[in-house]
Amino acid sequence: MSHKPYRIEIKGVQFRNKGAYLMLLSCLQGLKPVENCELVLSPGPNLPYPERARLGAWQKLSFRRKSIDLTDWISRLPKPLIRLFNRYGMVTERQVDAVLEASGFAYGDQWPLQFLQNTAREVERFAKAGKPFIFMPQAFGPFESPASKAAMRQIIQHARLIFVRDAVSKQHLESCVSPLPAHVIQSPDFTIGLSPEPLARPAMPYAALIPNNKVISPYHHANAEQLKDDYLAAFVLAADQLHQAGYQVKLVNHEGKEDAELCQHIQARAQYAEVIEIEDPLAVKAYIGGASLVVSSRFHGAINALSQGVPCIATSWSHKYRQMMQDFGMADYCIETLTPTSLEHSLRQLLANQEAITAQLTAAKEALQQQNQQMWQRIYQQLPVG
Numbered sequence: 001m002s003h004k005p006y007r008i009e010i011k012g013v014q015f016r017n018k019g020a021y022l023m024l025l026s027c028l029q030g031l032k033p034v035e036n037c038e039l040v041l042s043p044g045p046n047l048p049y050p051e052r053a054r055l056g057a058w059q060k061l062s063f064r065r066k067s068i069d070l071t072d073w074i075s076r077l078p079k080p081l082i083r084l085f086n087r088y089g090m091v092t093e094r095q096v097d098a099v100l101e102a103s104g105f106a107y108g109d110q111w112p113l114q115f116l117q118n119t120a121r122e123v124e125r126f127a128k129a130g131k132p133f134i135f136m137p138q139a140f141g142p143f144e145s146p147a148s149k150a151a152m153r154q155i156i157q158h159a160r161l162i163f164v165r166d167a168v169s170k171q172h173l174e175s176c177v178s179p180l181p182a183h184v185i186q187s188p189d190f191t192i193g194l195s196p197e198p199l200a201r202p203a204m205p206y207a208a209l210i211p212n213n214k215v216i217s218p219y220h221h222a223n224a225e226q227l228k229d230d231y232l233a234a235f236v237l238a239a240d241q242l243h244q245a246g247y248q249v250k251l252v253n254h255e256g257k258e259d260a261e262l263c264q265h266i267q268a269r270a271q272y273a274e275v276i277e278i279e280d281p282l283a284v285k286a287y288i289g290g291a292s293l294v295v296s297s298r299f300h301g302a303i304n305a306l307s308q309g310v311p312c313i314a315t316s317w318s319h320k321y322r323q324m325m326q327d328f329g330m331a332d333y334c335i336e337t338l339t340p341t342s343l344e345h346s347l348r349q350l351l352a353n354q355e356a357i358t359a360q361l362t363a364a365k366e367a368l369q370q371q372n373q374q375m376w377q378r379i380y381q382q383l384p385v386g
Contacts, residue, residue, distance in 0.1 A: 005038045006384055009060060009096045012103025012138075014046035018254045019300030021281040022191040023102040027136065028055075029194065030376050031100075035384045040096050058091045069118050072125060098383060099126060102136040104299070105320055107152065108172065109144050117147075120154035127158035132382040137163040137187045137375065139320035141172020152176040156184065160382055163187040163375055166323030187375045188327050188368045191300060192307040196286035205292040206248035208305070209235055209273070211266065212297035213258035215317045215338070230339055232265055234315075237340040238295055239270035241347055247292060249273040254284065254298040293350060295343070299324065306330065307365050311357040313346045328364045330357070 008031060013024035031037050041047055041057040052059065062071040075082075075094035082092055099122075107116060126133040135155075143149045156162065156177045162184045164170045170186055216228040239249045251263040251273050263275045278284045288294060288301065289308035296302040297315045305312035306328045314321045314330075315338045325334040333350060335342050350357070 003036065005036050006034060006097050007038045007040050007058060007091060007095060008034070008098045008100060008383075009040035009042070011042070011099055011101045012106060013041075014044065015048070015051045016046040016256050018281040018284050019104060019191075019298065019303075020046075020102075022194060022285065022300055022304075023104060023136070025281065026191045026194055027100050027102055030190070030379070031383075033380065033385045035386050040091060053089075059089055060096065061085060061090050061092050064118055066114055069121070071122070093122075093125070094129070096131070098131055099133045100136055100379075101134065101138075103138055105139040105318065107138075107155075108141045109148055113145070113147055113151070116151040116155075120151040120158075123155050124158045127160075132160035133158070134160055134379060134382065135162040135164075137165040137190050138169075139165050139318065139323075140169040141175070143172055143176055149176045156181065159183070161185065161378060163190075165189060166320060166327075168319040168323055185375075185378070188371055189300075189303055189324060190372050190375060191303055192365060193369050193372055194282065194285065196282040196289065199286050199290040202248075202290060204248050205246070206250050206290075207242040208250050208252045208276075208288055208291040208294045208296075208301075209239060209242075209266070210252045210254050210288075210294065210296040210298045210301035211235060211259055211262040212254070212301075212315075212317070213262055215297050215315065232262075232269070234338050234340045234343045235266045235295075236269045238343050238347055239266065239273050241344060242293075243270070243272055245351060250276050250287075250291070252276045252278075252284070252288065252301065254296075254301045259298075293354065295347070306361055307368075309358045309361045309365070311350050311354050311361070313343070313350055315343070327368060329360050 010024060010027050014020045039055055039057040040060050041052045042060040042062055061074050064071060071093050075092040123133045143152050153176045164173060164184060164186050165188060173184060174180055216231050242249050249272060251266055253260045253263050267273050267275055278287060285304040288304040289310060291310055294305035294310055294312040296305060296312055299320060302312050302314040313333045314325050316322060316334055316336045322331055322334045325331050333346055335346055
């Protein structure tokens with residue numbers, strides 16, 4: 001057994017967004033067989049020091065501001081200075097042995113080109129050092145501009161493994177490189193196997209409604225104000241429909257301040273609904289697993305439901321939603337144009353077919369977990385596993 005620590009940085013994760021936190025926990029669970037594995041995290045507003053420290057993580061020394069990236073230069077500082085940083089729990093990029101990139105959805109024309117280009121240079125540095133840079137299952141694209149295509153080509157060329165979460169994302173990568181190399185592999189979301197302690201059976205059945213501010217964000221949509229009106233009206237109608245069907249209605253905040261505000265807007269018009277705030281992401285998953293049914297605009301809110309056999313409607317703002325629902329055989333319950341009418345219709349169908357859907361979800365989970373295991377076996381081939 002090697003005694004040298006093997007430092008693995010997990011990128012793209014955070015503690016505020018429950019989905020990103022679940023991906024961090026899934027990575028930590030999957031890395032348990034890796035010999036002498038030590039965690040590395042980069043500082044960030046949603047990765048505060050106390051929470052990084054509780055995980056025993058090394059703090060990565062990096063500096064990126066727009067086109068300025070000094071991360072590699074920091075690695076070239078004199079060795080005595082780097083050893084001093086090490087004593088304070090900090091490491092440089094060159095002291096990282098491997099990277100797992102678990103952003104979920106951060107590579108495409110929706111995001112700043114500079115981020116894509118910085119990542120491309122980082123992936124190339126790791127390739128030249130003979131170190132694995134692995135993209136965990138995530139959505140990609142689209143890539144329309146020549147500059148974004150060029151940066152993605154650089155990533156595809158130099159990454160050790162790229163797990164792409166769905167067929168549409170794979171097509172977006174093929175728009176940059178065709179045919180794709182063998183190390184680009186389609187594999188589903190990898191949080192499916194995270195199993196929280198199940199809750200006691202509730203005294204009265206409840207339905208969970210999980211809003212998402214991105215669905216109505218002006219950053220993603222030009223007609224955000226109109227979308228917000230339709231969105232709130234749809235969720236209020238769904239709450240009424242479920243309340244009349246005999247369910248307690250729970251508004252689950254799956255992220256932070258913006259989603260909390262949406263929950264409060266809905267509650268103001270459906271005062272019988274209760275807002276649920278749970279910090280621990282596994283406890284949130286357990287709570288969703290205790291619901292009779294779910295309506296989710298959060299990707300991992302829907303995954304949390306479906307992976308525990310809970311019938312779910314997903315409201316979509318990106319291609320990743322329909323593709324994920326298709327993995328579970330639930331594409332018919334993915335609403336891409338959300339209106340009160342479309343949600344009411346889908347809810348009526350879901351309520352009529354709950355029992356059959358639950359059985360279908362159990363079978364789908366088993367098949368998806370097998371694919372998750374195959375993914376980890378490919379990753380272990382690149383890491384020092386005992």
